[in-house]
Every structure is written in C-alpha cells, then in structure tokens.
C-alpha cells in the first residue's frame with residue numbers, strides 16, 4: 001500500500017499532477033488512469049479517494065487513521081463505489097446501478113467517488129451510459145477509470161477525463177520491488193527479464209515451477225558445454241516433463257536466451273547486466289572458451305527455436321535439435 005504521494009516514486013509524473021491538483025484544490029471530475037498491469041493504478045485511485053475523503057488531511061496526504069481512511073482501506077466506505085467486469089464485460093446495468101446510487105446524496109459526506117476497473121471492458125451501451133454521467137458532472141462526484149488498454153476506449157470518454165499515464169516499471173525498478181518483497185536477487189532478475197508487470201513477476205517467483213525451471217536451464221546450459229551426451233538425456237528425462245506445455249517451453253527458451261546473453265555480457269565486461277547472477281563465475285569461465293561471434297550464433301539458434309515453437313513442431317525434437325546446434329564446435 002502506498003501511504004503518501006511523495007512515496008509514489010515509481011510514478012513521479014502521476015504523483016506530481018495529483019499533488020498539484022490537491023494543493024490547488026482543482027480536482028477534475030474524472031481521471032483516466034492508463035498503464036500496464038502492476039504499475040499501481042489501483043493503489044493510486046485508493047490513495048486519491050483517501051485524500052478526497054480524509055477527515056484530517058495532512059497537506060495533500062491522507063491521515064490513514066480516521067474512519068474514512070480506514071474504511072476505504074478495508075474497501076467498505078459507503079461513498080466509494082468500485083465497478084469491475086461482471087464476467088468478460090462491464091454491463092449497462094452496472095453503470096445504471098452506479099448512477100442510481102449517485103443520485104442519492106452522499107451517505108456520510110457530500111463527496112462520492114467511483115472507481116471503474118478495466119474501464120475498456122465496458123460494453124458500448126455501458127460506455128454510452130457512463131458518457132451521459134460524465135457530461136453532467138455533479139460538483140462533488142469524482143470518477144477514476146482504470147485501463148490497461150486505453151486504445152479500446154471511446155474517444156468521447158477519454159476526452160472527458162484528465163489523463164494519468166502510468167509508465168511501465170523499469171527492469172531495475174521491478175527487481176527492487178521484488179527484492180523488497182523478500183524474493184532472492186537471482187530469481188527476481190530472472191522474472192524481471194521475462195515480464196515488466198509486478199504482479200506477473202511476483203506470481204512467477206512464488207511458483208516453485210519457476211525456480212525449478214530456472215535450475216533446469218542452468219543444468220542444460222552446463223551440460224551442453226561440459227557433458228554434451230548428457231544434455232540429450234537431461235532433455236528427455238527432466239526438461240520435457242517440466243516444460244510440458246508450449247507456454248512453459250517458451251519460458252524455458254527465454255531463460256536459455258538470457259543465460260547465453262549473460263555469456264555475451266561476460267565477454268563484454270558488462271557483468272552488471274547479467275540475469276543469472278548466481279552463476280556468474282561459471283558463465284565467465286565458459287565465456288572465455290568461446291568467441292562473441294559463436295555466442296551470437298547461439299543466440300540466433302535459440303531465437304529460431306522460439307519462432308519454430310509457434311508453428312506446429314514437435315517440442316521434444318525441437319529441443320534436441322537446439323541442443324545439438326548449441327554443441328557445435330565444443
């Protein structure tokens with residue numbers, strides 16, 4: 001949970017815009033929070049709601065201890081309504097229900113807030129209903145529309161909202177957040193190489209499958225260099241059962257790509273960019289035994305395998321073929 005606007009370091013632009021409008025008491029009636037999953041849109045909308053309803057606001061920041069702040073945190077403030085997709089879409093009835101609720105005066109204060117998650121999932125009818133609502137803003141009504149796909153939203157809605165664009169987390173920022181959550185640096189770096197969504201990365205790191213996938217990649221990498229015959233056995237006995245689905249195999253190939261890239265970083269003396277930080281010494285040692293050109297060729301073999309995976313090729317044959325290609329010249 002973000003506790004103050006100055007603590008929102010991952011989104012400095014958003015923090016600045018919001019602090020500015022709170023300071024000058026010029027709050028828009030509707031905000032459109034757009035950005036990738038995991039960038040903090042939901043946390044920001046709740047912090048904003050607290051800043052608007054807090055009974056003892058301290059400058060722009062909510063006190064977090066008054067009854068309003070506490071009820072917003074526990075998601076049961078009567079004047080803060082949250083709309084989420086019902087199944088795959090947000091339906092007209094959900095927006096109409098919201099409008100009925102808002103036609104009543106605020107239960108506790110005059111201010112009322114609504115937060116629409118995945119606002120791009122509104123049906124056309126729902127969006128048109130909301131549009132009427134946005135066109136006749138009540139002085140004390142505030143809307144937060146959250147979306148990961150602003151391109152799917154109606155321009156007429158977008159134009160009535162003040163935009164708050166959330167930037168994607170940098171890879172370093174993501175690793176920092178993961179480590180703060182208690183995840184080990186090597187695991188955090190591997191997850192951050194695969195996604196820039198915080199939620200997805202946390203999910204990966206908390207899944208034993210991912211830690212085992214990572215160690216299998218290291219084993220296969222090592223076998224290819226030092227015990228070529230063992231690599232085919234490893235693929236058959238350990239790799240294929242673990243990466244049994246295509247999506248899993250894709251992650252396996254991505255991790256292979258990163259361990260070979262690490263070899264290139266070792267050759268270029270850019271170790272700070274390495275993903276497999278716990279294997280640094282071994283990778284440096286193997287990197288000395290080969291050339292940059294060879295590593296680049298190997299990277300292209302892995303990329304080719306990734307694209308062949310998308311067509312209907314036998315995954316076991318694909319892996320054997322890749323291992324043989326990677327062994328060339330050793």
Ligand SMILES: [Zn+2]
Nearest residue numbers: 054063066069
């Ligand atoms: Zn408060």
